[in-house]
Amino acid sequence: MVEYKAYGKVNLGLDIIGRRDDGYHMVKMIMQSVDIYDTLSFEKIEEVSGDSKNQCDAAGKPEIKIIATNDPDLSLGEDNLIYKACRILMDKYCIKDGVLIKLTKNIPIAAGMAGGSSDCAAALKGMNKLFDLHLTEEELREIGVTLGADVPYCIAGGTMISEGIGEVLTELPDIPDLTFLIAKPVFGISTKEAYGDFDAIPEEDIVHPDIDGMAEAIRNSDICGIVDRLGNVLEDASIPKHQEIEEIKNIMKENGALNALMSGSGPTVFGIFTDETVDEGTGNGETLSGKEKAWRTVQILQEKEYISDLFTVGAVKKSDIDK
Known part of the structure; x- marks a missing residue:
């Protein structure tokens, strides 16, 4: 076997x-x-x-x-x-x-x-x-x-x-250690549907993500450069029909995600979290881990009836993939 x-x-x-x-x-x-x-x-x-x-x-x-x-x-x-x-x-x-x-x-x-x-x-x-x-x-x-x-x-x-x-x-090199919070809504979006809706968008209305810039940021282990360039042109096709996607993104960003994005043709959304030092004026900064911030966000998202699955995970390195 x-x-x-x-x-x-x-x-x-x-x-x-x-x-x-x-x-x-x-x-x-x-x-x-x-x-x-x-x-x-x-x-x-x-x-x-x-x-x-x-x-x-x-x-x-x-x-x-x-x-x-x-x-x-x-x-x-x-x-x-x-x-x-x-x-x-x-x-x-x-x-x-x-x-x-x-x-x-x-x-x-x-x-x-x-x-x-x-x-x-x-x-x-x-x-x-x-x-x-x-x-x-x-x-x-x-x-x-x-x-x-x-x-x-x-x-x-x-x-x-x-x-x-x-x-x-x-x-590309492995990305730095980051925490991904992944939220899957109850509804699905077919790849055919998403690409068909994209084809109806005028070219002048499409904002193309900086893929080359992100690749360079990954090569430099530049977390800010990576998260600032998150982008998916299919969001413009899927979000108008499913506003829940935008709401999930906003909840993640409001609760500590560096950025959030719809994956592929959707509807799954992921947020990226990293460790953060929080100083409440005491002068003694407390480190809040990316996982802790993600789990706090999970508790908020669990209350949304339109979400079926939530995962808090890390990235997988190339060396961990079964050959």
């Missing part, structure tokens, strides 16, 4: 710079893995007792059986990216054995955190290891982009500039 963690992500910056003839949007983003993850375990399905053939599905292909250990309502059929990742490797490399996958789901669905893409990336890596395919990360990325634009990044993880449709990656 092999096991992989599939980490969620936030977009520290998301810009759309054009559109290809095939309809795909050209992006320039800074992606960051965060310590919210699904867990996937992989086992070969053994031969049926007394039968020389391996376990097969109705079409006569090796079986792919996916079990969600904590979400029985999750769709796990042929439309699921985990299934698609397994099937594409089985077909490409003539794998004859079936596979049993157990999924423990923690990343919110339809949240702009690449939960499905991250599970897909973990499936590619899990199959690669389970069946000794010896594919390189670059080879896995090339397969991954055929399944989803965020999959190549999710295979790599860490802190990355993502360009093209998401498949052109440039590694």
Whole structure:
């Protein structure tokens, strides 16, 4: 058996710079893995007792059986990216054995955190290891982009500039230690909906984030330079329909977040907190940690009926990503 963690992500910056003839949007983003993850375990399905053939599905292909250990309502059929990742490797490399996958789901669905893409990336890596395919990360990325634009990044993880449709990656240094408070509203926003609404915005009304400046700030470990440049052009598409996103951002900033932003196509919002020395006139400054400030904000956000999930986590380093 092999096991992989599939980490969620936030977009520290998301810009759309054009559109290809095939309809795909050209992006320039800074992606960051965060310590919210699904867990996937992989086992070969053994031969049926007394039968020389391996376990097969109705079409006569090796079986792919996916079990969600904590979400029985999750769709796990042929439309699921985990299934698609397994099937594409089985077909490409003539794998004859079936596979049993157990999924423990923690990343919110339809949240702009690449939960499905991250599970897909973990499936590619899990199959690669389970069946000794010896594919390189670059080879896995090339397969991954055929399944989803965020999959190549999710295979790599860490802190990355993502360009093209998401498949052109440039590694950045790990960001400084920061606390992320992540809030997922009860509603979802489809990627198709968000990008469609963005396309209706006049170009002169779009404020493009400074992705290059943020990348330089990350290289210099400049926290202020990072948080001051948080930006996501899809906010202008999603917030007019969902004012709760703006309210969450404001609550976070009013309660100690250095800045806050919607991640991806939304609706998830994250705030960035760091340690702070508070001096109430006594001359003896008290250090308030980023985690403490984030937890105080959690108590306020918990009272909002339109929020379904809250997480206080750190960033994930590239070296922590399962290979």
